[in-house]
Amino acid sequence: MKKIEAIIRKSKYSKVKAALHEVGVNFFSYWDVTGQGNEKEGHVYRGINYSTTDIQRRFLCIVVNDDFEEITIKTIIDAAQTGEIGDGKIFVSDIKEAYRIRTGDSGGDTLN
Structure with a gap:
């Protein structure tokens, strides 16, 4: 299993969410964050x-x-990309195990 963490523009969230649902990724968590980046322009x-x-x-x-x-x-990149500085980042890490709290099941089937 893999944990994919993506930091994207807020304006692209709806498009990314719809694209993920289209390919069968129906569960994920999200939250608003503030960070520092390479964007130096003022508005x-x-x-x-x-x-x-x-x-x-x-x-x-x-x-x-x-x-x-x-x-x-690929879905996140295609939906979130504008080609401008500040499009975001994606990080991937390994997940050793997953458990479904309701049943106690473990393994990759818990993601379904």
């Missing part, structure tokens, strides 16, 4: 200059069986 809104050094993003945490790793990553 002006109604004559006030706002710094973009603190960047608002959405953090997705997805655990999939090994055979869904590549399609999940």
Whole structure:
């Protein structure tokens, strides 16, 4: 099993969520995060200059069986990519085990 963590633009979340559902990734966790990145431009809104050094993003945490790793990553990239600085990052790590609390089952079948 793999844990895929993605930091994406908030504006791309709906598109990424729909794309993940299309390929069969129906369960994941997400939350809003603030981070530091390479974006150095300020934005002006109604004559006030706002710094973009603190960047608002959405953090997705997805655990999939090994055979869904590549399609999940490709789906996130295709849906979230704008080609501009600040599109985000994806991190992949191994998951040793998973358990379903309700039944006590373990292994990859707990993800279904």
